[in-house]
Amino acid sequence: MGDVMSRLRVLIVGGGVGGLALAGTLRRRGADVVVLEKAAELRVRGLGLSFWPNVTAVLRSMGLLGAIEEVSRPMNQVRISTTLGRTLTAIELDGYAVRFGAPSYSITRPELLQVLADWAGDTVRFGAEVVSVSPDGTVTLSDGEKLSADVVVGADGVGSRVREMIEPAGYVAPGTPEKMRGWQGLAPIDAGAGADFEIMFGAFGGAGLLRLAGGRTYWFFQGIPERMSNDRPPSTDGWPEPVRRAVAATPTDAVWKDNLRDRAPMKGWGKGRITLLGDAAHPILPTLGQGACLALEDAHVLSELLMDSGDPVAALRRYEQERYPRIRQMYLNSRRAAKLQRLRPAVRDRLLAAVPDPLYNAVFTAPARPIPNLRPGRNTPVAREASGV
Numbered sequence: 001m002g003d004v005m006s007r008l009r010v011l012i013v014g015g016g017v018g019g020l021a022l023a024g025t026l027r028r029r030g031a032d033v034v035v036l037e038k039a040a041e042l043r044v045r046g047l048g049l050s051f052w053p054n055v056t057a058v059l060r061s062m063g064l065l066g067a068i069e070e071v072s073r074p075m076n077q078v079r080i081s082t083t084l085g086r087t088l089t090a091i092e093l094d095g096y097a098v099r100f101g102a103p104s105y106s107i108t109r110p111e112l113l114q115v116l117a118d119w120a121g122d123t124v125r126f127g128a129e130v131v132s133v134s135p136d137g138t139v140t141l142s143d144g145e146k147l148s149a150d151v152v153v154g155a156d157g158v159g160s161r162v163r164e165m166i167e168p169a170g171y172v173a174p175g176t177p178e179k180m181r182g183w184q185g186l187a188p189i190d191a192g193a194g195a196d197f198e199i200m201f202g203a204f205g206g207a208g209l210l211r212l213a214g215g216r217t218y219w220f221f222q223g224i225p226e227r228m229s230n231d232r233p234p235s236t237d238g239w240p241e242p243v244r245r246a247v248a249a250t251p252t253d254a255v256w257k258d259n260l261r262d263r264a265p266m267k268g269w270g271k272g273r274i275t276l277l278g279d280a281a282h283p284i285l286p287t288l289g290q291g292a293c294l295a296l297e298d299a300h301v302l303s304e305l306l307m308d309s310g311d312p313v314a315a316l317r318r319y320e321q322e323r324y325p326r327i328r329q330m331y332l333n334s335r336r337a338a339k340l341q342r343l344r345p346a347v348r349d350r351l352l353a354a355v356p357d358p359l360y361n362a363v364f365t366a367p368a369r370p371i372p373n374l375r376p377g378r379n380t381p382v383a384r385e386a387s388g389v
């Protein structure tokens, strides 16, 4: 570890999932890190998240899996069915855990953020809104304060200000964004027997029930905006009993709407001393439940490259290059899953019923596979330090 004079100085814009994970990891590897977060305190909506082996492998390498396990629930079975309850496929994730050397969990976003905030510690400056960033590593806050660093990471989510600074003419990606509407809620009850994660298809798109630690249930309806109300969640008439029970038990202040859109990832999304991470670089649709997982993978890869390289700017370009193929694949697969929801329900159900189990497994396996240096038998510098080996 270098002395204070030679430490890598990193400014991270945004204290969300990716920014906090990156801060804690870089700090432990000897970097001088400050997270600039515009919110006055850590406060996020209670969305449920599915965490697959690709992300639990990252969390374990960071030394965070134990803390995550305390607030999450094992996710061992996923069942996919039609609204009428006809099972299309059932996937056993404990087989994945053995094969990929990492388990799957369900967790809520506030609980994840709390673990990550503890991990990032006093690196976070709340109430610090970034208004501009320059490729020479200078950052300006809304009160006029200026800071500078060797590296600036825009981890400021969908609608990233940092991204706008990189592409002042507008960050226009090729192609048309795919749009979806989501209604979701957190029920303070166990909705009744069923798989750990139930994915269902209905008239307007898809729905899901994710069972959480503490006997709670996260539910969501996601579909094409033209077939879903902008004012209220879809009616649960005709849906299986656990869906109706979960929605009915949810207080109105635990129901949220999102108008969602993706954007094609761009090759080389950084400039000079700036790079991007997570949704700021590559917002994808939540159909595969992988957005936060990708932000955490980004944090892992970026921290490894930055700390193992004597040239931080070259490390940023290499990170963007290394991440691009996986991000693009995940973007395309999330989009394909969304397009499936546009089909007429009868056609879609017939099509899905014809898909053989191995193909369903392959669709779920591809994104859930840990990135190369985290597959079983590999060990990274961060993992070695975290485990004290």
Ligand SMILES: Cc1cc2nc3c(=O)[nH]c(=O)nc-3n(C[C@H](O)[C@H](O)[C@H](O)COP(=O)(O)OP(=O)(O)OC[C@H]3O[C@@H](n4cnc5c(N)ncnc54)[C@H](O)[C@@H]3O)c2cc1C
Binding pocket: 013, 014, 015, 016, 017, 018, 019, 036, 037, 038, 039, 047, 048, 049, 050, 051, 128, 129, 130, 131, 155, 156, 157, 158, 160, 161, 182, 184, 258, 260, 277, 278, 279, 280, 286, 288, 289, 290, 291, 292, 293, 294, 295
């Ligand atoms: C309905 C829904 C369901 C989802 N389900 C899943 C799932 O099951 N599994 C999964 O892995 N992912 C899921 N996701 C995606 C996941 O939530 C996101 O991909 C993830 O939160 C992105 O993390 P991030 O760090 O890039 O950004 P965020 O977590 O959004 O953090 C960005 C941070 O930057 C701060 N910020 C913004 N602008 C500024 C500024 N100018 N200055 C300073 N700070 C700023 C914000 O306040 C925020 O704290 C879902 C998303 C949605 C909407």
